[in-house]
Amino acid sequence: MTPSNNSSDAAKNPANGRGADLEIKDAQLIFDAAWEDLEDHYGRENLRFPKELILLGGAPGAGKGTNTAFILKARGLTCPPIVISALLDTPEARRIKDTGGMVGDREVIGILFRELLRPEYRDGVLLDGFPRTKVQVECLKMLVGKMHELRHEFFHTPIGIHFRHPTIHIMVLFVDEKISVERQLKRGREILAHNEEVRRTGIGELLEERPTDYDVPLAQRRYRVFKDQTWAALQSLKEIFHYHFVDAQGSLDEVEKNILQELDYQSSLELDPRTFDRLRCLPEAREITLHARQELVKRLDSYELENTELFAKVVAFIDKKMMPIIRSHAISGRSLINTEDPLLDNPLAMTMLIDVFSERGYHAVIDLSRVETPERVDLATGAIQCRLKKVFHITVNFRGSEIRRG
Numbered sequence: 530m531t532p533s534n535n536s537s538d539a540a541k542n543p544a545n546g547r548g549a550d551l552e553i554k555d556a557q558l559i560f561d562a563a564w565e566d567l568e569d570h571y572g573r574e575n576l577r578f579p580k581e582l583i584l585l586g587g588a589p590g591a592g593k594g595t596n597t598a599f600i601l602k603a604r605g606l607t608c609p610p611i612v613i614s615a616l617l618d619t620p621e622a623r624r625i626k627d628t629g630g631m632v633g634d635r636e637v638i639g640i641l642f643r644e645l646l647r648p649e650y651r652d653g654v655l656l657d658g659f660p661r662t663k664v665q666v667e668c669l670k671m672l673v674g675k676m677h678e679l680r681h682e683f684f685h686t687p688i689g690i691h692f693r694h695p696t697i698h699i700m701v702l703f704v705d706e707k708i709s710v711e712r713q714l715k716r717g718r719e720i721l722a723h724n725e726e727v728r729r730t731g732i733g734e735l736l737e738e739r740p741t742d743y744d745v746p747l748a749q750r751r752y753r754v755f756k757d758q759t760w761a762a763l764q765s766l767k768e769i770f771h772y773h774f775v776d777a778q779g780s781l782d783e784v785e786k787n788i789l790q791e792l793d794y795q796s797s798l799e800l801d802p803r804t805f806d807r808l809r810c811l812p813e814a815r816e817i818t819l820h821a822r823q824e825l826v827k828r829l830d831s832y833e834l835e836n837t838e839l840f841a842k843v844v845a846f847i848d849k850k851m852m853p854i855i856r857s858h859a860i861s862g863r864s865l866i867n868t869e870d871p872l873l874d875n876p877l878a879m880t881m882l883i884d885v886f887s888e889r890g891y892h893a894v895i896d897l898s899r900v901e902t903p904e905r906v907d908l909a910t911g912a913i914q915c916r917l918k919k920v921f922h923i924t925v926n927f928r929g930s931e932i933r934r935g
């Protein structure tokens with residue numbers, strides 16, 4: 530594998546004219562190659578990935594390394610984290626990292642996928658620094674897709690237990706450029722001091738000295754690369770996975786508090802996979818309210834165009850039969866209208882009525898009751914024959930008048 534590949538480098542820079550489609554195609558090619566390699570090397574039944582992935586992102590110096598142990602403890606994980614930049618250790622990868630750039634997606638994906646298969650990560654693992662680009666984000670989505678596919682494939686087999694429902698958390702530690710640069714330089718100073726001490730005493734291990742931790746323009750470049758590429762790429766994961774945004778500007782204590790708060794809040798969402806599968810067909814309230822207004826407009830226009838006659842009847846019904854009553858309740862803002870009009874037997878007419886009121890700023894609710902009215906008695910048997918009467922109770926609420934008596 531080559532340390533850097535041109536296609537993904539180009540994809541990382543939207544300014545060079547390559548569109549999102551090409552980025553996805555790149556991702557598909559990179560993913561397919563990496564996946565094929567895994568299947569050939571390990572066999573499909575051995576592609577056992579971690580049940581839980583915690584993807585820790587954030588600007589350089591945001592505190593990813595600093596807070597890793599704390600996050601692992603909070604999630605009950607005991608295995609060490611996977612630090613992506615530490616995995617990328619070829620001379621070429623080092624050269625790119627030293628100048629504040631990013632190593633090619635092909636290399637990152639290839640190395641990471643293999644690493645994820647290590648048995649110690651089965652229950653869950655934290656990844657520090659992945660995904661960093663749009664292509665890596667797409668590859669992550671494809672990987673999770675494959676994890677679901679394998680889960681279904683092996684569900685009813687003796688090895689089904691190794692293919693559990695994956696839970697993916699994205700945690701982004703946010704700091705601004707000023708703090709990012711300050712903390713990168715702080716880390717540089719700490720590492721220098723540590724290494725001097727190791728050399729002096731011969732005790733301990735030397736830490737890597739990164740050029741970006743000692744040079745303000747390089748540290749700034751790293752921040753900007755993060756902001757332009759990684760930040761945007763991470764946003765697209767919000768809708769798919771558990772997404773935690775953590776303000777990491779404050780003191781260590783404050784950041785820990787923010788992390789716990791985020792994890793606590795989201796843990797209520799971590800249902801058993803079967804429960805989740807059962808509920809996921811129901812949209813969340815925010816999803817349906819988000820586009821409610823546009824949907825209403827679309828429906829009203831379609832009534833006018835496609836069901837003109839019925840729509841005209843509904844509007845005439847509201848105008849002639851309901852509005853006089855509603856007007857007489859203008860002070861209270863609440864009126865209840867009962868009707869047996871057969872127009873409302875048509876469910877579409879009912880929907881139209883509710884929609885028209887919504888569009889005009891009212892809130893209408895329809896309730897239906899069926900009343901059996903005795904019509905005839907069979908004198909021989911005593912049986913009573915009833916007629917079914919349908920009564921629609923329409924409640925219309927709106928903002929009443931502010932006028933108060935007295």
Ligand SMILES: Nc1ncnc2c1ncn2[C@@H]1O[C@H](COP(=O)(O)OP(=O)(O)O)[C@@H](O)[C@H]1O
Pocket residue numbers: 587588589590591592593594595596712713715716717719777778779780781784
């Ligand atoms: N909340 C914080 N307040 C002050 N310094 C911090 C904070 N979080 C991290 N640091 C310091 O910033 C430097 C970089 O942190 P590090 O965890 O290595 O960042 P990252 O892994 O995100 O690049 C370290 O010197 C660390 O001690």
